[in-house]
Amino acid sequence: MARYLLRRLATMLVALWLIITLTFIIMHVIPGGPFATEKKLPPEIMKNILAHYHMDEPLWKQYTDYLGSLLRGDLGPSFKYENRTVNGIIRDGFPVSATLGAIAIALALLIGIPAGIISALRRNSWPDYLAMVLTTLGFSVPSFILGGLLMYVFAYRLQLLPPAMWGTPRQVIMPALALSALPMAFVARLMRSSMLEVLQQDYMRTARAKGLPERTVVWRHAVRNAITPVVTYLGPLVAGIFTGSFVVENIFAIPGLGRYYVMSISDRDYTVILGVTIFYSAFLMLMNFLVDLAYVLIDPRVKLTGRREV
Amino acid sequence: MQLSPDLFAPLKTAEFAGEELGRPPVNYWSDVWRRLKQNKLAMSGLVLIVLLTVMAVIGPYISGHGYAEQHLSLANHPPDGTYWFGTDSLGRDLFTRVWIGARISLTIGLVTSVICLVIGVLYGGVSGYFGGRVDEIMMRIVEVLYGIPFMLYVILLMVIMHPGLKTILIALGVTYWLDMARIVRGQVLALKEQEYVLAARSLGAGTWRILTRHLIPNTMGPIIVTMTLLIPNAIFTEAFLSFLGLGVSAPMASWGSLASDGINSLNTYPWQLFFPAVLISLTMLAFNFLGDGLRDALDPRLRR
Numbered sequence: 237m238a239r240y241l242l243r244r245l246a247t248m249l250v251a252l253w254l255i256i257t258l259t260f261i262i263m264h265v266i267p268g269g270p271f272a273t274e275k276k277l278p279p280e281i282m283k284n285i286l287a288h289y290h291m292d293e294p295l296w297k298q299y300t301d302y303l304g305s306l307l308r309g310d311l312g313p314s315f316k317y318e319n320r321t322v323n324g325i326i327r328d329g330f331p332v333s334a335t336l337g338a339i340a341i342a343l344a345l346l347i348g349i350p351a352g353i354i355s356a357l358r359r360n361s362w363p364d365y366l367a368m369v370l371t372t373l374g375f376s377v378p379s380f381i382l383g384g385l386l387m388y389v390f391a392y393r394l395q396l397l398p399p400a401m402w403g404t405p406r407q408v409i410m411p412a413l414a415l416s417a418l419p420m421a422f423v424a425r426l427m428r429s430s431m432l433e434v435l436q437q438d439y440m441r442t443a444r445a446k447g448l449p450e451r452t453v454v455w456r457h458a459v460r461n462a463i464t465p466v467v468t469y470l471g472p473l474v475a476g477i478f479t480g481s482f483v484v485e486n487i488f489a490i491p492g493l494g495r496y497y498v499m500s501i502s503d504r505d506y507t508v509i510l511g512v513t514i515f516y517s518a519f520l521m522l523m524n525f526l527v528d529l530a531y532v533l534i535d536p537r538v539k540l541t542g543r544r545e546v
Numbered sequence: 547m548q549l550s551p552d553l554f555a556p557l558k559t560a561e562f563a564g565e566e567l568g569r570p571p572v573n574y575w576s577d578v579w580r581r582l583k584q585n586k587l588a589m590s591g592l593v594l595i596v597l598l599t600v601m602a603v604i605g606p607y608i609s610g611h612g613y614a615e616q617h618l619s620l621a622n623h624p625p626d627g628t629y630w631f632g633t634d635s636l637g638r639d640l641f642t643r644v645w646i647g648a649r650i651s652l653t654i655g656l657v658t659s660v661i662c663l664v665i666g667v668l669y670g671g672v673s674g675y676f677g678g679r680v681d682e683i684m685m686r687i688v689e690v691l692y693g694i695p696f697m698l699y700v701i702l703l704m705v706i707m708h709p710g711l712k713t714i715l716i717a718l719g720v721t722y723w724l725d726m727a728r729i730v731r732g733q734v735l736a737l738k739e740q741e742y743v744l745a746a747r748s749l750g751a752g753t754w755r756i757l758t759r760h761l762i763p764n765t766m767g768p769i770i771v772t773m774t775l776l777i778p779n780a781i782f783t784e785a786f787l788s789f790l791g792l793g794v795s796a797p798m799a800s801w802g803s804l805a806s807d808g809i810n811s812l813n814t815y816p817w818q819l820f821f822p823a824v825l826i827s828l829t830m831l832a833f834n835f836l837g838d839g840l841r842d843a844l845d846p847r848l849r850r
Contacts, residue, residue: 247686247689247690250690251690251691251694254690254694255694255699259702262702262706263706372831372834372835373827375830375831375834376778376827376828376830376831376834377823377826377827377830378782378785378786378826378827378830380785380786380789380802380805380806380809381805381819381823381826381827383809384805384808384809384812384819384823385819385823387809387812388812388813388816388819392812392813475695475697479695479697479698482790483786483789483790486790487809498790498791501701501705501790501791501792502791504705509702509705513698513701513702516695516698517694517695517698520695521695
C-alpha cells in the first residue's frame with residue numbers, strides 16, 4: 237500500500253514537473269511576448285518593464301526562479317493587471333468554481349446513480365427507455381448549447397430564473413444543470429450496465445435463495461458491487477466538470493476561476509495562463525489520486541501493483 | 547511390384563460434391579455488416595452522417611450566398627425564403643455558414659481520428675508486442691501523460707500557436723492518441739499469446755509480418771469502435787475551443803464559433819444559436835449511435 241502510494245505520488249510529481257517545464261519553455265519561445273502591443277513602446281520603457289518582471293535575465297535563471305517561487309506557493313504577478321497576482325485571482329475565483337463544481341458533481345451522482353439502478357432493475361420498462369433517451373441526449377448536447385437553451389427557455393421565455401451572475405441559490409440552478417448533464421448521463425449509463433452485469437452473477441441467485449429480502453439483495457449485494465466503475469469514473473468526472481465550467485461560467489457570467497482563465501487566454505496574460513494551468517493540473521491530479529484511494533477502500537479485491545490493467 | 551502409369555486415373559472432381567460448402571462462407575466483415583444493418587439506431591446514425599457529409603460538401607453553394615458575404619442592411623434577419631436559417635449580426639447567410647462549419651467539424655473529426663489511429667496503433671502495437679522493459683517504459687510515459695488534464699493542454703497549445711484548422715488538428719492529435727495506444731496495447735498483449743501467433747512464428751514469420759498481418763488486423767474491432775467514438779469527442783472539443791475563441795478565426799465559421807456568437811444574441815435572435823446547436827447535437831448523436839452499434843456488431847462475444 238505505502239509503496240503504491242509513493243509510486244503514484246512520484247508519477248504525479250513527474251507529470252506536474254513536465255507540465256511546468258513544457259509550459260514555461262513554450263511560453264518563452266513564442267515570438268512577441270506578453271508586452272507586444274499595437275503601439276510601439278520606447279525602448280527604455282520596454283527595458284524597464286522587462287527588468288521589473290525579471291524578464292531580462294537569462295532563461296535558465298528565470299526558470300529556476302519560477303520553480304523556486306512555485307515551491308513557496310507563489311505563482312507570480314499578472315502581466316496584464318498591474319495590481320493583481322495569480323494567487324489573488326485563484327483565491328477570488330476558485331471558491332466560486334469549486335462551489336459550482338461540487339454542486340454539479342453532487343447532481344450528477346445523486347441523479348445518475350439512482351437512474352442507472354432503476355433502469356437496470358426494471359430493464360425494458362418505460363422508466364428505462366426514458367432514462368436511455370435522456371442519457372443519449374445528455375451525451376449529444378454540449379454543455380454550452382444546453383446552457384444557452386436553458387437560459388433561453390427559463391430566463392428569457394418563462395422568466396422563472398435569473399439569466400446570469402452568481403450569489404443566490406436560484407442563480408446556481410441553470411449553470412449546475414448545464415455542467416452536470418453529460419457526467420450525469422455517463423454515470424447513469426455506467427451504473428446501468430454495471431448493475432446488469434452484477435444482477436446476472438451467481439451470488440445474486442444465492443442471496444435470493446437464502447431468503448434475503450429484495451431490499452438487502454439489491455442494496456447490499458448488487459449496488460455495492462456495481463458501484464466500483466462509477467468510482468473510477470470520478471477522476472475524469474471532476475476534470476470534466478472543472479474544464480466544462482470554463483464555458484459555463486462564461487455563458488452565465490459567473491466570476492469563477494474558469495472565467496478568469498478564459499479571460500487571461502484572450503488577454504494573452506501569460507503568467508495567469510501558466511499559473512492557473514499549473515494550479516488546475518495539480519488540483520485535478522490530486523483529485524485523481526484521492527479517487528484511486530477511494531477505489532482501494534471500496535473494493536478490497538483491487539491489487540495495488542501500481543499498474544492499472546487495461 | 548511394378549507400377550505403370552495406366553494404373554493411375556485422375557479423380558473426377560464431381561465426387562467431391564459432398565464436401566462443398568452449402569452456402570458461400572460468411573466473411574467476418576460481411577457478418578459485421580449484416581449485424582450492423584439490423585441495428586436501426588446505428589443505421590440511422592450512419593445515414594445521418596452520410597447526409598451531413600454530403601451537405602458539408604454541397605451545402606455552402608446551395609443558397610447562393612457566400613460564407614463571408616456581408617449585407618449589413620440585412621443583419622440579424624430572421625429565417626425566411628431567401629435566408630433559410632436567417633443571418634448573423636453582419637448580415638451573413640447562416641445557412642451557408644452552418645455548412646462551412648460542418649466541413650470544419652467533420653474534417654477535424656476525421657483527421658484527428660486518423661492521426662490518433664496511426665500514432666496509437668504504432669505505439670500501442672510496439673509496446674504490447676515487445677512487452678517487458680519496453681512496455682514498462684512506454685506505458686509509464688503514457689501514464690504520466692494521462693495525468694495531464696488534456697483540455698488544459700489543448701488550450702495551452704492553442705494559445706501559443708496561431709489559431710486555425712492546422713493548430714486544432716495538431717493539438718487534438720497529440721492529446722487524443724493515448725486511449726488508442728492503451729486499447730491497442732491491451733489487445734496485442736492478449737492476442738500475442740494465442741496459438742495462431744505461435745504457429746505463424748514457428749513457420750518462420752518475422753516480427754513485422756506477425757504485427758501487421760496477424761495482430762493488428764485482429765485488433766481492428768476495438769480500434770474502429772474507438773475511432774468512431776473519438777470523432778464526436780474531437781468535434782466536441784473543437785466546438786468547445788471555438789466557443790472560447792480559440793478555434794478557426796473569422797470569417798471562417800465553425801459550429802462552436804457560430805454557437806458562441808448565437809449565445810450573445812440569444813434573447814433577441816434565438817435562431818443564431820438554434821441551427822448550429824441542432825447540428826452539433828445531431829452529429830454527436832449520429833456518431834455515438836454508430837459507435838455503439840459498431841461495438842455490438844464487432845464484438846463476437848455478443849453474438850446471440
